[in-house]
Amino acid sequence: MSQQIRVTFPDGSQRSFPAGITPLEIAAAISPSLAKKVLVARIDDTVRDAFTPLHHDVTLRLLTWDDPEGKAAFWHSSAHLLAEALEALYPGIKFGYGPPIEQGFYYDVDLGSRRLTEADLEVIEKKMAELAAQNNNYVRIDISKSEALKYFEQKGDPYKVETILELNDGEISFYRQGNFVDLCRGPHIPSTGYIKAIKLTNIAGAYWKGDAKNKQLTRIYGISFPKQKDLDDFLHMQELARQRDHRKLGKELGIFIFDDDVGPGLPLWLPNGGVLIEQLEKLAKKTEEEAGYVRVRTPHIAKESMYLTSGHLPYYQDSMFPPMELEGIRYYLKAMNCPHHHKIYAAEPRSYRDLPLRIAEYGTVYRYEQSGELFGLMRVRCMNMNDAHIYCTEDQFAEEFRAVNEMYLRYFKIFGIEKYVMRFSTHDPAKRGQKYLDLPELWQKTEDMVRRVLIESKIPFVEVPDEAAFYGPKVDVQIWSVIGREFTLATNQVDFGQPLRFGLTYIDRNNQPQTPIVIHRAPLGTHERFIGFLIEHYAGSFPLWLAPVQVAVLPVADRHLEYAQKVLHQLKQKRLRVQLLGSDEKIGKRIRTAEIAKIPYMFIVGDREAADGTVSVRQHGKGDLGSMATDAIIDQLVKQRAEVLGD
RNA sequence: GCCGAUGUAGCUCAGUUGGUUAGAGCUACUGAUUUGUAAUCAGUGGGUCGGGGGUUCGAGUCCCUCCAUCGGCUCCA
Numbered sequence: 001m002s003q004q005i006r007v008t009f010p011d012g013s014q015r016s017f018p019a020g021i022t023p024l025e026i027a028a029a030i031s032p033s034l035a036k037k038v039l040v041a042r043i044d045d046t047v048r049d050a051f052t053p054l055h056h057d058v059t060l061r062l063l064t065w066d067d068p069e070g071k072a073a074f075w076h077s078s079a080h081l082l083a084e085a086l087e088a089l090y091p092g093i094k095f096g097y098g099p100p101i102e103q104g105f106y107y108d109v110d111l112g113s114r115r116l117t118e119a120d121l122e123v124i125e126k127k128m129a130e131l132a133a134q135n136n137n138y139v140r141i142d143i144s145k146s147e148a149l150k151y152f153e154q155k156g157d158p159y160k161v162e163t164i165l166e167l168n169d170g171e172i173s174f175y176r177q178g179n180f181v182d183l184c185r186g187p188h189i190p191s192t193g194y195i196k197a198i199k200l201t202n203i204a205g206a207y208w209k210g211d212a213k214n215k216q217l218t219r220i221y222g223i224s225f226p227k228q229k230d231l232d233d234f235l236h237m238q239e240l241a242r243q244r245d246h247r248k249l250g251k252e253l254g255i256f257i258f259d260d261d262v263g264p265g266l267p268l269w270l271p272n273g274g275v276l277i278e279q280l281e282k283l284a285k286k287t288e289e290e291a292g293y294v295r296v297r298t299p300h301i302a303k304e305s306m307y308l309t310s311g312h313l314p315y316y317q318d319s320m321f322p323p324m325e326l327e328g329i330r331y332y333l334k335a336m337n338c339p340h341h342h343k344i345y346a347a348e349p350r351s352y353r354d355l356p357l358r359i360a361e362y363g364t365v366y367r368y369e370q371s372g373e374l375f376g377l378m379r380v381r382c383m384n385m386n387d388a389h390i391y392c393t394e395d396q397f398a399e400e401f402r403a404v405n406e407m408y409l410r411y412f413k414i415f416g417i418e419k420y421v422m423r424f425s426t427h428d429p430a431k432r433g434q435k436y437l438d439l440p441e442l443w444q445k446t447e448d449m450v451r452r453v454l455i456e457s458k459i460p461f462v463e464v465p466d467e468a469a470f471y472g473p474k475v476d477v478q479i480w481s482v483i484g485r486e487f488t489l490a491t492n493q494v495d496f497g498q499p500l501r502f503g504l505t506y507i508d509r510n511n512q513p514q515t516p517i518v519i520h521r522a523p524l525g526t527h528e529r530f531i532g533f534l535i536e537h538y539a540g541s542f543p544l545w546l547a548p549v550q551v552a553v554l555p556v557a558d559r560h561l562e563y564a565q566k567v568l569h570q571l572k573q574k575r576l577r578v579q580l581l582g583s584d585e586k587i588g589k590r591i592r593t594a595e596i597a598k599i600p601y602m603f604i605v606g607d608r609e610a611a612d613g614t615v616s617v618r619q620h621g622k623g624d625l626g627s628m629a630t631d632a633i634i635d636q637l638v639k640q641r642a643e644v645l646g647d
Numbered sequence: 648g649c650c651g652a653u654g655u656a657g658c659u660c661a662g663u664u665g666g667u668u669a670g671a672g673c674u675a676c677u678g679a680u681u682u683g684u685a686a687u688c689a690g691u692g693g694g695u696c697g698g699g700g701g702u703u704c705g706a707g708u709c710c711c712u713c714c715a716u717c718g719g720c721u722c723c724a
Contacts, residue, residue, distance in 0.1 A: 106719095118652075204719030205650025212721045216650055219719070247717095251658080260697080260715060316724065336724070370648055370722060371715095379723085469724055483718095493724080520724085557681040583681060592685035606683055616684080624684055 006057040017054070024050040024190060027062050038062045039070040039189045047073070049140055049187040065226050075100035077138060077177075077189045078128075078198065078224040082107050084180035085127035086220075090114060095182070096159045096208055096217050103484065104223030108206050110159065111218050121200040124220070128198050135193030136178040140186060145169035148183065159208065197231035198224045241482040246535035247376040253540050253548075253598065255531070256377060265374045265381030267528060272548035275577065276534070277384070277527050279546050281362055282645055283414070284386050284524055287407060293358040293388055298340035300364055304330040310339040311501055321368050321381075337363035338495075338520060341389045342502040345516075350506040355516060356392035356400050362527075363387045377532030378487055386524035391504070391516040394442075397494075398449040404492050404521045405457050408477065411523050414644055415537065420489065421478045422459050424450060425467035437471055437497050446494045446517070447473045471497030482536045489533060493520040541598045541620060544637060545644045550577045551637070552594040553615075556606030558583050563610040567603055567630055574638050595620060601637065603630075 003019040007026060017026060023041035027034045027050070041050045042061040047069045050062070063070040079098035086093060086109060096108030143151075145164065151174075152160040160183050164172065175184045177192055189195075199222060206219035225231045242248070250256050255273040262268060269277060285295065304323060307313040312320070316335065323330040334340065341359045350357065363385050373379050392400045412420070426447050427436040436443070450473055454461050461475070468474060472494035479489045495518040498504075505513040524530050534542070544550055551571055555564035564580060571578045579599070581590040587604070594602050603615035609627060617625040617633055641647075 115651080202718055203651060206720045207649080210721075212649070216720075218650075221719080258716090264715070312724080319723075338724090367723085372648065372650095372720080373722065374716090471724080474724090488723085491724095495724090554684090556683055559681080586680090586682050586687055588682085588684065589686050591683095595685055602684080604684065608683090618684060 005054055007054070008057075008059040010059075010061050019055050020053045022051045022053055023048075023060060023062060026054075026060065034062065037064040039064055039194065040073040040187045042069065047187055049138070049190075051137075051190055052140075052187075072100045073187050073189050074194065074226070075105040075224060076184075076186075077192070078195055078222065079105040079107050080138070080175065080177060080180065080182055080184070080188070081128050081131055081192055081195060081198075081224075082124070082200075082220060082222055083109075083182060084131055084178060085124050087180060088131070089124060089127055092156075094157050094159055097163075098182070104201065104221060106206075106219050106221045108208070108217040108219045110215070116203050116218060116220070118203075121203070121220070125198050125200050128195075131178060132192045132195045132198070134178060135191050137191045138188035139176045140188075141174040141176060141181075143172055143174055145172055148172045148174070151181070152183065194226055195224050196226055197228045198222060199231055199235070244482050244536050244539040245376075246378070246481070246532040249535050249540040250377065250532075253535075255535065255548075263381070264371060265369060265379070267377055267380055267382070273531065275548040276531050276542070276546060279645070280386075280524060280527060280530065284362070286646055287410070288358075288360045288388065291358070291403060291407060292356075293360040296341070296344055296359055296361050298337065298344070298361060298363065299334075300366070301331045301333055302340065304332060306339050306343070307332055309501060310342075310498060312336070312339070319367050319369070321366050333366040334363075335365050335367050337361055337365060337385060337387045338389055338498060338518070339502070341387075342498060342504060342518075345389075345391055345504055346502060350391070350504075350516075352393060352506055352508050352514075355506055356390050356396050358388055358390045360388035361385075375481075375485065377528045377535075378481055378485070380528045383526035383528045385526050386522045386530070388521055390519040390521065391499075391506075392519070393506070393508075393514070394445065394517060397446065397517050397519075398453060400519055401450060401492070401494070402453045402457070404519060404523070405453055405459070405475075407521075408490060408492070408523045409457065409459070415534065417479070417537065419479070422454065422461035423467070423476045423478055424454060424461050424463045425469070425474050425476065426463060426465050427468040427473065428466040431466070435466075435470065436468065439496060442496045442517075443473070446496070450475060450494065469493055469495070471495045479533055481533070487529060487533070489525045489529060490523045491520070491525070492523075494518075495520055542600070543644075544600045545641045547598075547600050548577065549579045549597065549599045551601045551603055552579045552581050552597075552599045554581045554587060554590050554594070554602055554604045555583050556587055556604065560605050560607070560610055564605050567605060567615055570630055570634060571603075574634055576634070576637060576641075591618065601633075603633075 004016045005019050006014055006016055008014050024035060024038055027038045038050050040047055040063045042063060043052065043058050047063065065071060065074065076099065079100065083095055083098055090111065093112065094110035096110065098107035099105065145167065148164050149161060152164065163183060173185055174181050175186060175188055201221045201223060204219045204221065205216045207216050208214035223234065225234065253272060254270045255276065256267045256269050258267060304313065312335065320335045321333045323332050344359055345357065364382065365385060366382050369379055369381055390400050427443055432438045432440060474491060474493035476488045477490040478486055480486055499515045499518055504516055506516055508514045553564050553568050555561050561583065568578055568580055581594060591602065598620055600620050602618040604618060605615055609615050613630055614627040615630050615633060616627050619625055
C-alpha cells in the first residue's frame, strides 16, 4: 500500500521515498546532522514548511539558516513567538502584522492604553526564551474564510478580521505553536526550540497598514538566532557600525555641527568639512569641464511666478520653506535649481547647433523636510547639489544619457563605491494623463533608450514600474547608511515636461522650433548626503586627496623644530595640507593624536632624519613605513593626489 | 507631522528612595619635562544640570509645557 514518490535534489540526483514523507524526514534519512539544520524547504518552486507531507514527485531543496529563505522563516517564526509572549504577558492586546525583515522581525500590536518601556522588552525576551524552550511545534491549519473570521471575531482582533476579509476563501491558513494561534500563510520552522538567542531591539510607532491616516500601533523590533554566538557577533557588528556613524565621526573629526540656534537640518561646515567640499567640487568641476559642461551661478530665491510656471507650486509647496514678501511680491527659497537653469537656457535663442547644452551649478537648495525625517547630514533642510541640466534633441538623448551614466561609474571607481543599487523607475501607461504626462511616444522612446544604455554599460539595475517622475523616467542610485537606512545618493532623470511649461525651444535645421529634452543629473547628489556617506564609507579615514589634513609633521624634540619647519615648507610648496604637531607632548602621545585624527601620513623627524634629509613615514592604520628621502615621499603623495584631481 | 525614548562642563559619562559648596576622565590653560612610532607629571579653569512654568521648607532628581536629538512610522520632483 505504501506508494512511492520520486524526489529530485538540486544536484539532479533522485531518490524514492514513501508518499506522505516530509522534507524533514527526508533530511533525517540523508543525515541526522542535516535534519537538525533544515528550517524550511523549497518544494518545486515554492518555499513550504519542512513538515509538509509530500504526496507527489517533486524537486526538493532543503533550506537552512544559510539560505535567505531559511532566515526569513526563522525570523517569521520568531515574530509569532514574540506575539505568543506578548499575549501571555498582556492578555487582550490586538495584533497587526508581524513579518520577517532584512535583519530580524517585528510585530505591530495594539496595546490599548498600555505603554511599553525598554525594561518591558527584557521581560518579553525572557518570556520568549521560556516559550522557545518548550520546543512547541509550529502546526499549519488550513481553514475556511468563515471559520477564520469566526475565530478572530470571537477573539476580538479587528486587525486580523480586516486582513482576512481581504483574502480569498481557500487560501487562508492559521499557524499554531503552544497555545498561540495566528493568521499566517507561512512557512514556518519546525518548532520554537530552534530559536536559541533572542534580542528585542526597539519599540516604535507604526501606522496600521502604513497609512498615516490610520491608527498608530506599537511596533516591537527584534532579531533572533539559532546560536547565542550568532547574536553576540551580530551585536558586535552593530557596535562596529555605530563607530563609523557619520554623526559620531563628523563631530570627532571636526567636519560639521548642528546648532540649536541655527536650526534643525541646517549643518554648519567646520574647516575640515570645508576642505572636503572644496576637493569634491574640484573633482566635479574638472570632470564636468572635460565633459563639456558650462558653469553658472543662480540666486537662492525666486519669485512665486517662476514656481507657478514650473508647476512646483502648489504641488511641491509643502516641501518648500514658506514665502517671504517684499514690495508686495512673494519670493521662495529655491528647492531645486532647474527653473533657474531653464531661464538661462531661454535667455537667448537656441539653435540645434548649440545642443546639447549642459548647464552645471553647485546649487544650494532649501527643502522643508518634516522634523522627524532629519538625519545627520543625510537628510537636511539646506543642501548643495552637484546639479546640472542637459538640454538636447531626441537624437542626442541616448548619447547624453550614456555619458552621464559613465560619469557615475567613473566617480564610483574613484571612491571605491561597490555596494549600491541602480533603480530604473518607469511609468505605468495606464496612469498617463494623471500621474504621468500624456506623451506616450516620448515615454516609450526614452524608457527604451535608458534601459538599453543601462544594459550596455553592464550595470546591474532593478526596474521599478510606476515609480517614474511625473515628467519622465529616472535612474536613482541607492546606498545604505551604516545603520542600514536606504538613501538615494545620485539621480539621473529625464524630463520632457518642464521644457513645455517654460516654452523652451531650439531651431532645427529646417528652421522649425522644436522642444528640447532635459536631463536632470546629480552624480554626486548633494554635498551633505555624499559627504555623510563618504564619512561612513571610509570610516573617517579619507584617502589622501580628500583628507582635511594630509600630513602631520612630528619633530621628536625641540631641537628638530627647525628641520620640521623646513619639511613643512616643502610640503606646503606642493600644496599639501599639513599640520605641525609640536614637542610639548611625548612623541608617542602625538602619534596617537594624529592616528585618532585619521591623518593619512605622519612625517616623524629627529636627529637621523635631520642629518640625512629624510623623514620617517608613518601611514595611518598601517604604521611605520621607515625613512624615506623627503623629496621622494612628497613626490609620491603628489602623484597620488594627481590620480584623482589631475594636478 | 505621528509614536516612543533621551537631553548633566568643549567631548564621553557618573550623580542612591528630592536634602549641605553637582563629580570623573579627556580637552583647554599654566608650569615642569625634550621625548623615536597609539596616552609624561603637577596645578588651574570650566556646568546651575536643554528652555520656561509648577509642586515642595528644599529639585539635576517629581509634574506640565516648549525645543532639540535618537529609534521607528509616514513623507521624500
